[in-house]
Amino acid sequence: MQESLEKIQPQSEASKEKYNFPEIEALREDMVSLCRKMKVAIDERRYTILVSDEVGGRIPTLILRKIIKKIHPEKELRTIFVASGQKSDLPDYDSDRDKEDYKKMVKYLSVDPDDYVLLVTQFIYTGHTIQKLAVALGAVGYHLRGLDIAATTSFHISEEDLKEGIITSEDEDKMYEGEEYIENLRRPIFANNIFIGGMSQSTEELEKRHNRFTGVAKERKYNPSPILYTKFLEKYGKDMDFFSDEELKKIFGLEEGDSAEVIFTKKWETPENMKKYKELYEKPLTAEERKKLMEDIKKAREDVDALAREILKSVWNKT
Numbered sequence: 001m002q003e004s005l006e007k008i009q010p011q012s013e014a015s016k017e018k019y020n021f022p023e024i025e026a027l028r029e030d031m032v033s034l035c036r037k038m039k040v041a042i043d044e045r046r047y048t049i050l051v052s053d054e055v056g057g058r059i060p061t062l063i064l065r066k067i068i069k070k071i072h073p074e075k076e077l078r079t080i081f082v083a084s085g086q087k088s089d090l091p092d093y094d095s096d097r098d099k100e101d102y103k104k105m106v107k108y109l110s111v112d113p114d115d116y117v118l119l120v121t122q123f124i125y126t127g128h129t130i131q132k133l134a135v136a137l138g139a140v141g142y143h144l145r146g147l148d149i150a151a152t153t154s155f156h157i158s159e160e161d162l163k164e165g166i167i168t169s170e171d172e173d174k175m176y177e178g179e180e181y182i183e184n185l186r187r188p189i190f191a192n193n194i195f196i197g198g199m200s201q202s203t204e205e206l207e208k209r210h211n212r213f214t215g216v217a218k219e220r221k222y223n224p225s226p227i228l229y230t231k232f233l234e235k236y237g238k239d240m241d242f243f244s245d246e247e248l249k250k251i252f253g254l255e256e257g258d259s260a261e262v263i264f265t266k267k268w269e270t271p272e273n274m275k276k277y278k279e280l281y282e283k284p285l286t287a288e289e290r291k292k293l294m295e296d297i298k299k300a301r302e303d304v305d306a307l308a309r310e311i312l313k314s315v316w317n318k319t
Contacts, residue, residue, distance in 0.1 A: 056122030
């Protein structure tokens, strides 16, 4: 009896892993919850291939890959990292299947009918991206053996809602104008199962840093293959996410207690501050900055390993 109680008791603070980045540590609760929901699927060796919705999906995908390979070390597990495009401009089967971008994506998604795919994303906001990816994967694999979707978090859409299908903003306009009923507008997500870790915003801070932590970024013009973050910075300059909160505060002269009005009307876009930011934005990466990026990627991989170990101990009682 005592042994059983010990197995279900939460880990003590002393036994928890040490993390380099709180943004990755913040995923712990939702990733543990996600893996509890997926335990049967993982135990039964369901998946032959992981597809990461890049760039945000990379860290959850790497964690799940570590876990699956630890439980089934002999299992072959292909992994595809597919960039979903900027602001969900992922090609759509319904409207884009004859266009070059869609053909490029289809060629990149090397799945076949014998595959059971696990599509992994960091968070679900509207569900539009995973809906388009799920349809594309099904089309490429001629309906596949199976497709599951795993998300660390969903801001407001439940698993049950997603199973009923998603509504795009364009469809919402039709609904509000009385042109269509909601039942007729839902776009189905062709998935056997949808697993969501939690209805939270645990990934919010990570979203700002995932390029730095993963070392990859999305091209501004659609390309299914992510590009190295250093190449992105060389091509487009240092975006806001390159800088830490402390660096941005220094650039724009932000202080504790500043109201939103003060920040946006007197500090954020003043000619002087925008000039200062533009100079930093266009300045090439220094050797020190490149070194720091490589160190951050290495530390993030250490955090991936740490979180995978915690999940294995918590869900599978494995060390």
